[in-house]
Every structure is written in C-alpha cells, then in structure tokens.
Amino acid sequence: MLNDLQLDKVFHALAHPWRRWILGLLLDREASVQEFAAALPISLTAVGKHVNLLEGYGLIRTRKEGRNRLCSVEPGALLAAERWLRNAMWSRYRPRLGSLPEDLTLLRLR
C-alpha cells in the first residue's frame, strides 16, 4: 500500500500528457528513450528528464543495454493509484449512489 507521499508522486507523474503517453507505450512493450523522443515534440534531453522522473517515482524501471536505455513499466504504482481512486469512490461515494443522478451511468464498477 502506497502512503500519501508516494501517491503524490504517482499522480504527479500521471499529470503530464507525455508521461502518460510514455507509460501507455511501455504497457505494450519495452522501449528506449530515443524511441520516445522520436515521437514527442521535445528534445531528447527533456525526454530523459521525464524518464528520470518516472523511474525516480517508481513507475518504470530502466536498464542500460549498449548505448540504449531500455525502459519497462513497474505496474505496482499504477495499480496503487487505480486502487486509491476506486477505493475512495467505493467506500464513500458508493453508499449514496442510490440518491444520485445520471452521473451513475458512468459507473462501470460492475
């Protein structure tokens, strides 16, 4: 279970479109920093910083393979964030759902 400080980091990491894009790619397969930079409109240096942040905050792992830095996803952090959200809504909001309007059509929690 992640503590508050770690949740700060996970949500902060997710609060940027290019970091979400990188994570999306890594959920499919491993990839290098260069691959990200080729697709994103920022410099390789900037991409490197995003990767550093993702790794420092525990959302990905990286390893050096030759001159490439290969990244892979570390699912625990994402799962913890998802669980925090789901748990917050379940344990508190859910009991009131009967009295609430059409927001509920969004609820797919089985």
Add this chain to the structure above:
Amino acid sequence: MLNDLQLDKVFHALAHPWRRWILGLLLDREASVQEFAAALPISLTAVGKHVNLLEGYGLIRTRKEGRNRLCSVEPGALLAAERWLRNAMWSRYRPRLGSLPEDLTLLRLR
C-alpha cells in the same frame, strides 16, 4: 470521455495530499472551506486556493450559502481518471499478464 488536457488537470488535482483529503471528505458529505481549514495545517486563504483549483478543474462544485461556501464532489472527473488507469492496464498490460510475476496478485480486476 475526458481529453488529455482535462486528464492533466484531474491528475494534477489529485497530486496533493490536502486536495485528496478534501475530496475524501466530500465523498462522504458536503463541507465548507472553513471545515477544511480547521483540519489542515495551512491558512484559510491557502485552502481557498485549493478549493478554487478543485472547482476550476471540475472535481467539485461549490455554492454560497450565507457566509459559507459549501462544496460537493463532482464524480465525473474522478471516474474518468479511474477509467483511464483501468483501461490503460486492461487493454495493454492485461494481455501479457500470463507471463508476468507476482505483481499480479495486486490485480483485482475481477
């Protein structure tokens, strides 16, 4: 469905412990800015700013009742964030789950 720019905002809003705390309380019941300030170690002004951010980013609604500003949760944004996370993991990571280690014990996706 929220677009990238709105997801940025939702995740950014969640990336602060006091904003998560405020949301947690609001998932139970309505509350005023003053109530938050009484429990948090920051000034009423600072709390007001967090509330402004949460409202501006669409996570809560507020209405003025007398001298109080009553806040209530706007569940759509939270649901969208939760769905983005769940969907990212489902549609991409899930297919590989068979080949993955004990991370999976965390997976409660049914």
Add this chain to the structure above:
DNA sequence: GCGATAGTGAACCATTTGGTTCACTATTGC
C-alpha cells in the same frame, strides 16, 4: 448595532517544473 466568523483579493516569496542549448561520453556500424 456590533463583534465574531467565513471568505476573497492582492501582493509577495521560494521552490519546482518543464523546457532549452551546448558540451561531453560511450557505443555502434561501416
């Protein structure tokens, strides 16, 4: 009517963020 309470607005401040460029190292492939 008046003091206490709830909230806002403005000004200010330090730190973080997200980006750049330039210089550099290390590896690859011909």
Add this chain to the structure above:
DNA sequence: GCAATAGTGAACCAAATGGTTCACTATCGC
C-alpha cells in the same frame, strides 16, 4: 578508425505552484 547515434550533465530560463500576510467584504448571532 571514424562518423553517426544514444544518452547525460550543466547552465540557464519562464512560468506555475503552494504558501504567507494584510486588508477588505459580507454574513451571523446576540
């Protein structure tokens, strides 16, 4: 061996973040 590729580190910069204090307005309760 050498040019091209992948990445890092340092310096720099503008804007955003998260907080403060002080002054102010509006409402409440006696």
